[in-house]
């Protein structure tokens with residue numbers, strides 16, 4: 065865990081992410097590059113890891129056991145995870161605890177926005193069949209999924225969550241990249257993008273984008289966003305048509 069450097073970041077109120085994992089070496093991984101990596105270097109957020117195995121109680125450093133009730137696979141032990149979570153909380157302070165799991169509520173842009181506006185996040189990364197439910201309940205962990213598919217571990221899912229939050233921290237995205245116009249912000253998927261060359265392999269950029277007529281461009285983009293949302297995402301389209309002004313709030 066941390067040294068003095070991170071503690072002072074905590075004191076300054078910098079957004080802090082802590083990954084509880086059996087594979088600390090998987091961090092920062094992609095988060096050490098590009099936007100998130102630059103922001104990390106600039107001290108706009110902090111990233112720490114807690115090695116769950118360090119809290120194992122036996123000489124074999126066991127963190128899992130077979131499931132009560134039988135069945136395949138192993139389950140991460142409540143007592144081991146509890147100690148890891150306590151250590152992380154002591155270090156990071158009052159930060160929400162999230163457990164990445166396909167059983168969780170699917171991550172949305174609005175939950176990302178809320179988490180990004182808070183003090184940070186402790187993210188518990190599962191392995192094997194997952195974590196003993198009692199320790200999740202005891203710590204009030206929020207269960208979050210990154211989609212309807214099963215990964216082999218929670219580390220990639222945690223990185224997805226952290227990346228989505230970090231780019232919304234004030235100062236992380238430059239003026240060239242605004243979050244306001246993106247997919248989900250108005251309850252719609254985003255319109256398509258085009259750049260130079262204007263003509264490429266016989267494919268032309270839509271005329272309106274070359275017109276310089278800002279009102280027409282805005283209207284065209286809105287139409288495109290509505291069309292793609294209607295075609296691909298019945299759930300978003302339903303919410304949007306029910307209340308076009310507010311539907312971004314639920315995403």
Ligand code: SAM
Pocket residue numbers: 163164165166167188189190191192193194195208209210211212213214215216217218219221
């Ligand atoms: N037995 C679990 C189930 O069927 O729901 C899957 C366990 S998975 C092999 C191991 C770990 O990967 C999980 O504990 C979780 O932390 C992570 N994981 C897998 N898929 C995920 C997803 N879609 N969203 C978030 N985390 C996921």
